[in-house]
Amino acid sequence: MGGPSPVYRMFNPPCHRGGMKWGMIITLGALACGIGAFMPNGPMAPARDQSANSTIPVGFDPATADAQGSAPDYLSGEMVLQQRQDGHFYASPTVNSVPIEALVDTGASVIALTGADAEAIGLNWDQSDIGIIGRGANGPIQGVQVRLDTVQLGNFEVHDVDAMIIPEGLHVTLLGQSFLSRIPNVEIANGQMNLSEY
Template sequence: MLGRYALFAFGVVAFTLVAVPRGEIDGGVAEAPSAEGGATAPDSSWSHGYHTLQRQSDGHFYATAYIDGQEVRMLVDTGASVIALTRRDAEAIGVYWNDSDVAPIGQGASGTVYGVPTKLDDVEVGGVVHRDVAAVVVPEGLHISLLGQSYLGRLDSVEISGNEMVISGD
């Protein structure tokens, strides 16, 4: 069951590996680009149970998440089944694996995607915390971590209107 779940999740991740331009993301922890090409400061706001993210100049939405207490900049990927962590972000939050655990988890435009399934103790975005969240570590080829449905699907709502994404939760 986990194999099929991971395969589906990383079909989406593999697409993202190709779709997100490398030049706009530096390593595993990225800052959202501004219209001028530099980094922006706040990309979101939190008020009365709603967290608003602004679409960035590259057309994507980015969020600052706190995973097991560590800040991680993430691309919001509503099409990804699970959170996908870069090697750098996984190591920064204390998620470790053996290289022998890395296995094929999906197929992408560039070929097979390899990773390791894991669980995160807690993930918080805009004050909304969810515990025991499914994730995968993609040690090679993923240039920014992805905030997928294993977190987003637990929210009350995720809505996009124009250049804003509004998420709400308890």
């Protein structure tokens, strides 16, 4: 075989320091190169919700969501995430009522779902839905822009959350700013990430 695919290289660039070979560990720096620099190019073809057999809206505008009667966010209490040995924070959010595992990425503009996680929560798309949805430091990012009904982490539940599906090349879902920015207080100190309502 000829080595890693171009998509793998986009999200896992080679590391030339210290003799390390292809990125076996996804780092926030590499993710920031691929996803964190995400700049939307406008709405793409919608993904379909298999569970409801309906279309999930794209191009979500938070400014108009409340006027359209979306459910209010529920933000209560405090949650503490511990930094793992790899230096990252991980969480187990529930997305559209389905639990998944995610890397908490404060540098990602939106939630970025792996293809497997998107399928697990009932999102469906076909090849014609996939397009360039942004540009990162390593080139174009291909995927599908979607809006999630709910994302819940502990006692924090937010509605109508921007996300994108990255069908190939992303190995862990990223919990980005489209969720984190709606938590009133997020602080990182001493190996802990604290999310709180105050």
